[in-house]
Amino acid sequence: MAKPACTTCHGSGRDPWLQNSTPCGMCEGTGQQFDPGRDFTYEMGPFTLNAPAAVNPTFPQYFVGAAAAGPTMVGVTCQVTGKPFRWMFRMAQSTFPFQVQIKDAGSGSGRSFVPQQLQVHSHGLFGTAERPFPMPTPYVFEKNVQITADFTDLGGLVGTCGVVNGSPTVTWTTGGTGFNTSAAFGPPFPGTPLWNGATISLGGVLYVISAVTSQNSLTLATNYTAATATVAFAVSNTIRVQFAGVELSA
């Protein structure tokens, strides 16, 4: 269906009040009536990376959660419904920082928003509800297309560790290069490791990490209460990405 003509320039795209010398300010020169749209939000996820059990990823996933036992998830999808969607604000919620590459699967080859095809750090890309990151240029996803994204977790880890009944000390055995000791840069100086206060799954039971003391050792907030053994551990990153904007009429 053709879009109605701009009521100011009547479709010419030129400003009639300035003798057609400049583009019409109301429709920005398109000649089409501006559509303010209806407030709408698409949410991708929640899904979990570095999930506790060896879960098979459920692809494609739409609005339901998915889980991966590793740090990456490729081709996560979000289905745009029967109306075009103007993406205006980007927001996200996650346990730890992550990287993402978002694509418009409806553009044929899957247009990436990064021409170099690199994943982007979440802190540089997403805001929150209190402080959303406005898209300098809103992007319109056509109706019935899929928004797809590839994710990489930057904070979590899965592996095995040694635990002792009645002790809060956990000893790393396998998985990555050891427990994650990294902290975000900047204040508060000198920074707190990301894992301090995070939740860790030990043999399927959740505990809270009090402090990471080194790559090989961490301390729980409470004593471990099960048989002394080597068990699987997982520190997971649950991610939601929100595409906020307006749904257009056509």
Added chain:
Amino acid sequence: MRGNQLIFSRSGDRRRLYGVSPYLFPQYTDFNSQFLPDDRELPLHGLQAQLFVFDFGFALPANTIAPLDTQFFPITVPNDFLALSITGAADVPPSSGVVPAAGRLVGVNVTPTYLINFQQTHAGSTWQWHNKDVTNVEAVGTGENPRMFKSPVYLPAGDTLSCVLRNLGNTSLRVQIVLSGGSF
């Protein structure tokens, strides 16, 4: 700034109306006009949303910056591009394996974290965006508080833009800088 604003009156006197943009309003309320580009806001037509990423260790682990070292990341601009904001993120790679602690000489977090500059080459001429390298605190925003360029930066197709970063910490550093804007 010119067309999509709400109209408020601080005094109630209609002769003293002033415009308030919804853009960045959550961050800066009615002071947001001080942070917005003078010429352009919320363009709906003519630009395709695009991001230019300068990666030092996140997506490309080999680019991790060694302690107190300097790294370059050049991009050849594939199409005309207007950069409207700059954001970034940095951390210590997990594999560095040192728990941050006050008093350490190695592996501690520092702020400012790195020095940054851009070198733009156009038709054989190269110039810098800053007269000297500046800190991340002065030059880079975040997703929640993006630093908007006061005037959109035009990058013609074919230009080369190099991001130059110097690690100010005595530990390995990962950094990613993102220019948000639109191509045309």
